[in-house]
Amino acid sequence: MGELINIIGPGAVGSFYGGKIEAKRKGAITFVGREPSFSAIQKNGLVLNMPSGIHLIYPRIIEHISEIVNPKVVILTVKSYDLDEVARELSKVVKPKTTIITLQNGLDNDLKVLEHLYCEVLPGLVLVAATKTSPYEVVQKGEQQKLVFGPRDGKITPKMKEIYTIFKEAGIDAVLSENITLELWKKFLFVVSFSSATVAGRCSIGEALSNPELLNVYSQVLREAIAVGEKEEVIFEPNIFEKTLEEALKFDPSTKSSLLVDLENNRPTTEVEALQGAMIRLAKKHGLAVPATLGVYEMI
Structure with missing residues (x-):
């Protein structure tokens, strides 16, 4: 070509x-x-x-x-x-x-x-x-x-x-x-939980997943995202929570989310609306509460 x-x-x-x-x-x-x-x-x-x-x-x-x-x-x-x-x-x-x-x-x-x-x-x-x-x-x-x-x-x-x-x-x-829609949702689960935990702690993914409080943020946001995806009629594997966490653990522990990097560099625009913002809007559409995600969104 x-x-x-x-x-x-x-x-x-x-x-x-x-x-x-x-x-x-x-x-x-x-x-x-x-x-x-x-x-x-x-x-x-x-x-x-x-x-x-x-x-x-x-x-x-x-x-x-x-x-x-x-x-x-x-x-x-x-x-x-x-x-x-x-x-x-x-x-x-x-x-x-x-x-x-x-x-x-x-x-x-x-x-x-x-x-x-x-x-x-x-x-x-x-x-x-x-x-x-x-x-x-x-x-x-x-x-x-x-x-x-x-x-x-x-x-x-x-x-x-x-x-x-x-x-x-x-x-x-x-x-x-x-089935690219499923793949997009699997990535969305990964990145919205990953970015939420790293932003909440202003730290790398390794530090976030080894901190009980930040691991709880990660877990809550991930479960909220799975619930929203299911309302959007996405059919996840039964062990999607464990598989998503497994993917996060494969990353170099010093890795920071791109959202955190943008915040640390004081960039005027970030991907928060494509991530946490999108999840909050979809949750509202289905009448779901997503308190952990909302907490991170308000923090940003």
Whole structure:
């Protein structure tokens, strides 16, 4: 497919997954990034610092979405609160055959993008502990690097399989799901409980899960999220609580949630509305009380 994938947002997630693909398929990736990432990656390349080794790659990077030409695949790794603006800009360059993949935290990011675009938009999610330590270096903690994507209607196409193959060949733990709604909810359970506990304690996930009070926050928020999901007619596995906790324990204990990192960096906008806010709104819709989640939301 030649230059196949445009990645908008070379933050930790975009740099990690895009970097792995570019390392395997030179010329496959074009990043779209603002300053300081744009100049830093142009000048220094992109450093992938992973447990398996350190890689230096020199991907193509452009500064503006308007510079994208005839895109085949676009992966959105900006934060959920930037999606509307990005989608409006994308509407000027995408084609009917373009495929877009959304990888933000939250349940309905693909639907937000579809409000602006008339092309295929696939929801997706990632489970990875990656941090940008400079505008041109990303560090992966632990071995987790899952990426799940798929169509809302469950109908897998040859193009989706081709994208999946590119991910797998790059060493990404990729899943092409026929039930992406369930997968989004499983990630939502994970991240809303993970972020709530780390924000409540202003600490890493390891510190939160080893502190009885914060573990209680984690557990209460997770149980509230499961209850809301069930009201939304999501069919979870019977042991979904234990499995979600197990996933959290797999992460490097020094990992902080992206929500906490945003708060610590005094960023004016965070993902709280896509996480705790979304859960509170869904709970209200079904007449459910979610006191633990509400407590974290008010704290933020």
